[in-house]
Amino acid sequence: MRFSPRDNAFFDLFAADARNVRDGVRLLSQALASDADRAALAVALKEVEHQGDEHTHDIIRRVNSTFVTPFDREDIYRLASALDDVLDDVDAALDLMVLYRVGDLPAGVGDMVDVLDRAAELTAEAMPRLRTASELTDYWIEVNRLENQADQVYRRLLARIFSGEYDALTVHKLKDVVDTLEDAVDGFETVANIVEQIAIKES
Amino acid sequence: MRFSPRDNAFFDLFAADARNVRDGVRLLSQALASDADRAALAVALKEVEHQGDEHTHDIIRRVNSTFVTPFDREDIYRLASALDDVLDDVDAALDLMVLYRVGDLPAGVGDMVDVLDRAAELTAEAMPRLRTASELTDYWIEVNRLENQADQVYRRLLARIFSGEYDALTVHKLKDVVDTLEDAVDGFETVANIVEQIAIKES
């Protein structure tokens, strides 16, 4: 056990923040069902995103008012920002689906959201382990593996979107949604990389 | 007062650099008028951008030749690079408008450039306050708020561009211009985040 009890607040905040991101991804996931009320889910996701902003501000306020932090102030800041970025992208993806009225989405979109779902779950599970800065390697490797897998899905999905099956404007809209999902996947990899760097410093 | 007089050169350089970025954004803003000579403004903006490169090199040369810097060498470097990136995007946006001969732009483009104008003004005003590493919170919060606002404008603008009003190639050109403006807005947020991190370390 490397950290003192007074550090618990930071770890609790990051754990809560990552669970909140996971909740956001679950809403996005529900929005893919053919009978989903996407507009209602987008409103709920916006609420989750505001909750995330609160977590981020709580973390930054605490960094500002705490003399000794459990790990580098800068890394606390970067980790909070990176979690915030992921949730922004998840929120943007659903917002765009609603705004563009994209209707049914190609199957690969579901595969990408499944990757997001798995990455969000792994991230929420990993955050409490930041406390001991251990047993994080598997998480980091798995998120990197998922990101590689999502890359393959993403490229094949683009090839399908550009295959001639969709009209010109739908191509633009689908590409924009899919690019935003890809950004979210990359965002989870960024979170995992920051966690790995923190673990390296603490090791 | 945290910093010694000999540090003034760094603060003066950052203040001048941020004023230069603001000058660049003003040229972009003028280019939106329907009777603007965009080609001439693009030449003037290229000149501002070269001036910005000079500021960046001055800052880096000074980092290299100074034993004690007012804040972390790395942060000086990152801040100079981030200001440089914003100006690159501003320059690229006008360059693309000229190159693509896009003509009149949808109204939302003006709203995004207004956000850039406001962010550039706030950034130029904030830089001199780096010296005391204080009163920067309002700046940081406001730029983050502007970035959220620009996100909404950006998405609604894309929905309009993809609405069927424009021909296929114009859609590509407008999207490219608008994406570059969005990158510039994000760039101002990056600058604000680096300033916030410097202030956190100094606090």
Place this chain on the structure above:
Amino acid sequence: MRFSPRDNAFFDLFAADARNVRDGVRLLSQALASDADRAALAVALKEVEHQGDEHTHDIIRRVNSTFVTPFDREDIYRLASALDDVLDDVDAALDLMVLYRVGDLPAGVGDMVDVLDRAAELTAEAMPRLRTASELTDYWIEVNRLENQADQVYRRLLARIFSGEYDALTVHKLKDVVDTLEDAVDGFETVANIVEQIAIKES
């Protein structure tokens, strides 16, 4: 000579990693020839990319198991990640060419790949000089100059792709390939910037 003999392993690993990136770029370059077997070259490039992953893991494992590192652990990590990112983009560009069956490419694509080739060569030559943290300024300036040059080529290439010469789906495919090449060029600049920051700290 700043670094002790036991640090040699890190420098050797980075040198090998950068040579591997250069090998990847050469395969991409060969793929532009009109009679190239792109599918076969893509398989060979995937192999180079796996080799790169091995180098990255070797570097990170060594960071984890070494008490004193020749420069900041974080910078070692960032440099390894940045080289990995470049190779990912190079691999993605060829993968997309094959997947989209893009056929002959506009001349500007060759110019962008030539920039990649030159940047890869410069990077491979610069890595061994990390050992003395000197004579790196010319490398850094030249890669930044190449990136600016590639920006110009990139924008003119987009203007051609959007000129009406290509059908709507080909426009999307070409833009995607060209964007990925642009990301790779930016990636070399990121590598150069990290190297410069390391040199600044060591100076």
